[in-house]
Amino acid sequence: MSEMLLRCPSCQKEVNLSEEVNLDILNTITHKSCEPQSSIKDSGTLEEMIDKYPFFESILHPLADEPLEEEQSK
Numbered sequence: 001m002s003e004m005l006l007r008c009p010s011c012q013k014e015v016n017l018s019e020e021v022n023l024d025i026l027n028t029i030t031h032k033s034c035e036p037q038s039s040i041k042d043s044g045t046l047e048e049m050i051d052k053y054p055f056f057e058s059i060l061h062p063l064a065d066e067p068l069e070e071e072q073s074k
């Protein structure tokens with residue numbers, strides 16, 4: 001099981017849940033102290049952003065792409 005890892009595109013370092021971040025209009029997370037990639041739409045700790053914006057779920061826990069349609073012919 002892999003730890004969730006979000007990298008700040010500005011400094012290339014990983015962002016921890018408790019770190020203050022900016023969320024920009026392209027839904028990119030950057031450290032609050034780093035240069036934003038775009039216009040900022042929200043800010044807070046990474047944890048707050050994850051709570052607030054459900055789309056992070058799919059980034060942090062990508063759906064396991066089970067090849068369900070693989071041939072099950074008998």
Ligand SMILES: [Zn+2]
Pocket residue numbers: 008009010011012013030031033034
């Ligand atoms: Zn950064």
